[in-house]
Each structure stands twice: as C-alpha cells, then as structure tokens.
Amino acid sequence: MNETIDAELVIAQGRALLDGERDLIANAANLSALLYQALPDVNWVGVYLRRGDELVLGPFQGRPACTRIALGAGVCGSAARERRTLVVPDVHAFPGHIACDAASRSEIVVPLLADGEVVGVLDVDSPREDRFHDQERQLFETLAQALVEGSDR
Secondary structure, eight states: OOOOOOHHHHHHHHHHHHTTBBBBHHHHHHHHHHHHHHTOSSEHHHHHHHHTTTTEEEEEEOOOEOOOTTTTTTHHHHHHHHHOOOOEEEEETTTTTOOSSSTTTTEEEOOOOETTTEEEEEEESSSTTOOOOHHHHHHHEEEHHHHHHHOOO
C-alpha cells in the first residue's frame, strides 16, 4: 500500500459507530461509509447479505452495483463459498469476475461469519490494480468480525 492509513484509528472509529446499535443494516451502512471515506483509492465499499444460495446487495458506497450474486460466482460468491478472504490484485484475471463497475481493477472480499455460517460478505473495490495487501486484509477482517458480533441478524 502506497498510502499510510491509521488502521487502529479506523478500527476504533468502526467500533464506535457500532457501539449501542444492533441493527445489521444500520451498522453495515455506517461501516461502508466509514471505509469509503477513510481509505484512499477505493471506488466501492459495501456489504452483500446471504439469502439462501445467493448474496443480495446491502448497504454500500459507490456506483450502483449488482443486486444478486450466486454463491460461488465472481469474487464475492467465491469468498462466501470458500469461507475465506479473497484478495484479487487484478479482477480481470479472476475467472468469472462480475464487473459491476468497469473502473474496478482490484478487489478484496471478506466473508461475514456468524456461528460458523456465512451471513454475507464485505466487499471493497479499487480502480487501482494491486491495491489491497495484508494491512487492509487485517483491517477488513477485524471490522467484519466487529460487524457480525455487534449486530443482530
């Protein structure tokens, strides 16, 4: 990452936004807005919520997005099916990538896990290739866990 962000500050801000609110939609909306504003070189931040065998668009910041993604499809569906964070340096090289925003070049998707089940994903896109690295992975995984633990489903 070329830019320096204060990950501890962003985590503290995220936890403060979640404090005292249990609604998943409200918390996902505030977390998406925080990350969109706090991180340089991102063009989309949002949450997809699992509904059966697909992910349905939830709160986000950025251009309009795909509404439904099948489990296993694209980066979001693959991260959900594999139950692990996927960091994709070049989305155009990812088999089956779903291009919701043609400007996106790299992506990171963190599954939201509650009691061992995938309840959704946190998705962050960048117009810059190879934008996401270990610092962002740790940041997003920490905030995804805080979102799940701090919200009712």
